[in-house]
Amino acid sequence: MTGSILFEAIVFLLGAIICVSIAKRLGLSSVLGYLIAGVLIGPYVLGFIGKEGEDILHFAEFGVVMMLFLIGLEIEPKNFWKMRKTILGMGGIQVAGTMLLSYFLFILVGFDWKVALTFSMAVALSSTAIALQTIKEKGLLNTTFGASSFSILLFQDIIVIFMLGALPLLANTDKPAVENSGEHANLLQNLPLGLQTLAILVSVVTIIVAGRYLIVPLLRKVAKTGVRELLIAAALLIVFGISFLMELVGLSPALGAFLGGVVLSNSEFKHELESTLEPFKNLLLGLFFMAVGASINFIVIAKSPLIVGGILVAVIFLKGLVLFITGSAFKLKLNQKLLLTCSLAQIGEFAFVLLSFAFSLNIIEQDQMDIMLVVTALTMTVTPVIGIINERVLLPRLGTKESIKRPMDHIAKSQKVILVGFGHFGSTIGRFLRTHGVEATILDHDANRVDFLRKMGFEVYYGDATRTDLLESAGIAEANILICAMDNPEVVKKLAKTVKSKYPKVKLMVRAKNRYAAYEFLNMDIDHIYRESLETSLKLASEVLSQMGFRRYTLQRQVQNFIKYDEDSLRRLAKEKKIGDENYIFKARKELEQQEKLLERDFERGVVGFDSHWDGEQIRAFLEDAKE
Amino acid sequence: MKNILVLFSHPKFEKSRANAILVDKIKDKNGVTFHDLYERYPDFNIDVDAEKALMSAHDIIIFHHPFYWYSCPPLMKQWIDMVLEFGWAYGPNGRALQGKKCLNVITTGGSKAMYCENGINCYSINDFLRPFQQTANLCGMQYFPPFAVMGTHKIEDQQLHDFANQYDKLIDLLHQDIALPEVSEFSFFNDIPQLNR
Numbered sequence: 173m174t175g176s177i178l179f180e181a182i183v184f185l186l187g188a189i190i191c192v193s194i195a196k197r198l199g200l201s202s203v204l205g206y207l208i209a210g211v212l213i214g215p216y217v218l219g220f221i222g223k224e225g226e227d228i229l230h231f232a233e234f235g236v237v238m239m240l241f242l243i244g245l246e247i248e249p250k251n252f253w254k255m256r257k258t259i260l261g262m263g264g265i266q267v268a269g270t271m272l273l274s275y276f277l278f279i280l281v282g283f284d285w286k287v288a289l290t291f292s293m294a295v296a297l298s299s300t301a302i303a304l305q306t307i308k309e310k311g312l313l314n315t316t317f318g319a320s321s322f323s324i325l326l327f328q329d330i331i332v333i334f335m336l337g338a339l340p341l342l343a344n345t346d347k348p349a350v351e352n353s354g355e356h357a358n359l360l361q362n363l364p365l366g367l368q369t370l371a372i373l374v375s376v377v378t379i380i381v382a383g384r385y386l387i388v389p390l391l392r393k394v395a396k397t398g399v400r401e402l403l404i405a406a407a408l409l410i411v412f413g414i415s416f417l418m419e420l421v422g423l424s425p426a427l428g429a430f431l432g433g434v435v436l437s438n439s440e441f442k443h444e445l446e447s448t449l450e451p452f453k454n455l456l457l458g459l460f461f462m463a464v465g466a467s468i469n470f471i472v473i474a475k476s477p478l479i480v481g482g483i484l485v486a487v488i489f490l491k492g493l494v495l496f497i498t499g500s501a502f503k504l505k506l507n508q509k510l511l512l513t514c515s516l517a518q519i520g521e522f523a524f525v526l527l528s529f530a531f532s533l534n535i536i537e538q539d540q541m542d543i544m545l546v547v548t549a550l551t552m553t554v555t556p557v558i559g560i561i562n563e564r565v566l567l568p569r570l571g572t573k574e575s576i577k578r579p580m581d582h583i584a585k586s587q588k589v590i591l592v593g594f595g596h597f598g599s600t601i602g603r604f605l606r607t608h609g610v611e612a613t614i615l616d617h618d619a620n621r622v623d624f625l626r627k628m629g630f631e632v633y634y635g636d637a638t639r640t641d642l643l644e645s646a647g648i649a650e651a652n653i654l655i656c657a658m659d660n661p662e663v664v665k666k667l668a669k670t671v672k673s674k675y676p677k678v679k680l681m682v683r684a685k686n687r688y689a690a691y692e693f694l695n696m697d698i699d700h701i702y703r704e705s706l707e708t709s710l711k712l713a714s715e716v717l718s719q720m721g722f723r724r725y726t727l728q729r730q731v732q733n734f735i736k737y738d739e740d741s742l743r744r745l746a747k748e749k750k751i752g753d754e755n756y757i758f759k760a761r762k763e764l765e766q767q768e769k770l771l772e773r774d775f776e777r778g779v780v781g782f783d784s785h786w787d788g789e790q791i792r793a794f795l796e797d798a799k800e
Numbered sequence: 801m802k803n804i805l806v807l808f809s810h811p812k813f814e815k816s817r818a819n820a821i822l823v824d825k826i827k828d829k830n831g832v833t834f835h836d837l838y839e840r841y842p843d844f845n846i847d848v849d850a851e852k853a854l855m856s857a858h859d860i861i862i863f864h865h866p867f868y869w870y871s872c873p874p875l876m877k878q879w880i881d882m883v884l885e886f887g888w889a890y891g892p893n894g895r896a897l898q899g900k901k902c903l904n905v906i907t908t909g910g911s912k913a914m915y916c917e918n919g920i921n922c923y924s925i926n927d928f929l930r931p932f933q934q935t936a937n938l939c940g941m942q943y944f945p946p947f948a949v950m951g952t953h954k955i956e957d958q959q960l961h962d963f964a965n966q967y968d969k970l971i972d973l974l975h976q977d978i979a980l981p982e983v984s985e986f987s988f989f990n991d992i993p994q995l996n997r
Contacts, residue, residue: 732845785848785882794892 183220187213188458201306204556206458210465211553234415235456236521237429238449239301240329241411244433245442247326255323262320262498263327266516269494270296277486281479283540286342290530291544293335295487299520299552300325301457306515306556317508320499321515332522333376333427336529337369343533375421379414379428383435391441392623395634407448410436426525440622443615443633446645460521461552468549472542483547488554492517507567514562518555519548588613588651592637592667594625597683597704598657602630612655613646638666640674648675656682661689668698687742694746710734745769801831801975805858806905809837809865809876818907818952818960819866825964826971833858837875844878851883852896860974861902861941863932867909867948870921870928880935889939901974902936903944903989904929905967911951925950926987942980947989966995 187209195205213220274295278288303321312318387410394406414432415425436445473480492513499509524545531541591602591612598614605612614630615637616622622634635642637658648654654671656664664682671678681700684690693701714727806826810819813836827834835854841847855861865872883889888896906925914920915928925948936943947970949955949963973994983992 729845732843736845785885790886791891794886 180220183213184459184462187462192458201309201556201559202458203302203305203461204553204560206461207465207553207556210462211468212465213462214466214468216468216470234425235453235458235460236301237415237425238411238453239304239457240426241414241429241433242446242449242453243300243304243329244430244435245437245446247434248437249434255319255326258320258323258502259327262502263324263331265498265501266324266494267296267328267331269497270491273490273494274487277490281483287536287540289342290339290526290535293339294523294526294544294548295491295519297328297332297520297522297526298325298491298516299518300329301460301521302518302552302556303515305457306559312511315508316504317511317515320502320504320508320512324495324498324512324516328520328522329427329430332526333372335526336427337372339526339530339533339535340369342530342535371421375417375428376431378417379431380435383432387432387436388439388441391439395441395444400636403444404448407445408452410445411449426522440626440632440634443642443645444635447635447639447641450641450645464521464549464552467545468553469542469546472539472546476543480543480546480550483543484550484554487519487547488517488551488558491519510562510566511559514555514559517558518551523548588647589653589655590615590643590646590648590651591655591657592616593656593658593664593683594621594630594632595657595659597659598655599625601655601657606630613651615642615646638663638670640670643670643675648678651675651678653679653681656680658683659685661685661692664689665692665696668693668696672696672698690742691746694743706735706738707731802859802977803857804832804860804862804971804974805854806832806834806862806864807837807876807879808835809863809873809879811838811873811875813838816866816907817957818949818955818963819864821957821960821964822905822907822949822967823864825968829968829971831975832971837879838873841875844875846879846882848882848885851879852885852888855883855900856896859900861900862905863902864905865907867906867925867928870923871931884935884939895940898940899942901942901944901980902932904932904946905948906946907949907952909951909953911954912948915950924987944980945983945986945989966990969995 188206191209191212192202192205195202195208212218271292275288275292278291279285283291303325307318307321391403391406394402410432411429414428418425418428436442495513495516496509499512504512527536527541527544527548530536531538536544589605589610589612591598591605591614594602594614594616595618598616602612602614614625614632615635616625616632617634617636622632625632633646635646637643637646648671654675656667658664658667661684664685668680668682671680679700680698682693682698682702684693684701684703686705687703690701690703710731714722714724714731717727718724808819808823810816813819813823823834826832833854863872863876865876871877884897886894888894908915908925910919910921912925915923915925917923925946929946933943947967949960952960970989978994983989986992989995
């Protein structure tokens, strides 16, 4: 039944659609839905997918690779530096504590010290895929709990590099390494261990250097062609390329991808890459979760239920305990501690990598690996359930439900301005905001300009802002204000329409090329409209009058009055005539009509009357009258 | 209950510790309209009609401002120049403000001791506020003694909160329509017994 790729694809997609939508309807996280779908379609329940013992995970590992690339993209080295204390502190305590406790647990169970050490490494790591996906889905990334989870996961993502580097040192050199059935074209297998470690370091450095001096220039070239598909191709090429390189030296592609992401997080293509890869990632990640579900080997469970069950319970308890202590050490509130405990108590996907690497190095036996793999998959399935129990049963009793109150610094952090269009108009806006310490997220579609401005130290990203996915990755969901400062009124209109319908909470501030564009925006119920020519032309006109002898302050006040009068008449006219999407010639004719109407009204109003403030004329007239 | 309009003018409100505490205490009180002039008219382009309507809708006007160069900040003066029009606020038919009450609420950097014949400033606060007093007279308004928070350069937060509480009580007294004779013997509103219990 599993012969056809199409059939497998249909099974996976159908399983995902059915189970995830049910999970979502029940208010559960999508991760749990995918996992259950995996169990159902897997070899032991419905048997649609995979022969027993087959490693489906390998197939889906790419979702994790992409996710780590995307996570890497979100971690700019400078933010990284800011978070160093929590990352090192919380991550350090969590990893060290868990490794220590679980090492003794496995020694106690009776494993050899090398096996126990390997297992404890695997146990110390949590699932970035599950935890982050769940946290993001609930929108809790900006809470203390979210930030703490992120820090710990990040530390794990880094420490795993060292773990993988250290594993060869544990290898039993007296036994020959098991050939990994040709799956990995591992160049380094026959090299001495020290050199293997060196090779790993070299490949890491290669990624960092290539990212900066090869990939970014390549992306710039691609962007200049203006063909969108090429950018998607380039994005995929980067991830595939890094993965290939990593597999070549026998390292996890996920790690390489993460590093590649961090290297590129400073580039102007960050948002474009994010929005391009996001859909691929989501699908593949779903596939990954399903694969985890399908890989739960029920035969191993049936063979030694007590060992598997015992380790499962012990591991979750032990990880939870360490997480709770870590939270206490960093003075988290009780509800935040509980959330942290539940969200990171599973063993992560890195365990699959570590364990199979350790197996290929002959550190652990086949049946030992099988047990741990099952335990890992089971923890991934069980912890979301514990999380739900925590949220539904425990937290409400504590009376400290998350999302009631966010501390002030988080609100300040999430204050966000997006500036679209960084031409002459937008750049002035950006510069002025910057002088006030407001760093807007800037989107622009001109690759040359983006490049130049980035050299000047601005944070500018490349992309077509009318695309929802790009807006999404630029963080529109958390944005307070979006400034449309593009030159082309049609594009501004399109963007304004998108934002207004999909993100009604975001305040729109719109550049209007001219009066006519302003009418259209008014008809779209946009309040904050800034006509680019109005004040400049009035300034010029008042300069002319000043040259002719009018006093400047009076002119200044007259300009203010004129603007007010013009704004009022603009709003009135916009109401009188709703203007739809007629063709251009028709529009131009209407524009003329309105120009005419405007001049007529000016005429009716007469020569603008000068106001009477600071003017003794009235009082003198009164005194004259009184004399007579 | 009498309606109170607080005309607040401070060109750098965000940096004023004293006024932040005072304003915070009273701006959301019932029957108080807090009108932040520098926020509303950053371009000094005062909407005279809107201001007149606001004045007409209130019984008591408070000019709340820091005391700069022995007077109010320029926008406050701009407001006076533009809104208190001949023929509306004063002059033959200018009766719009007749019978309303008004007073200054001010903050000064210098202490009370500096504002007297022997102090560095030679004259008292009441002397310096004469133009306001006379503006009120000309418009037919009752002018109450000023409420002053003085020596703000050196004052402690706790004292500022005490002042804010007094300001709060003052608003309550005005709501209850306290009469001028009850307070006219005092140089400062701060000194009346009702605020010092």
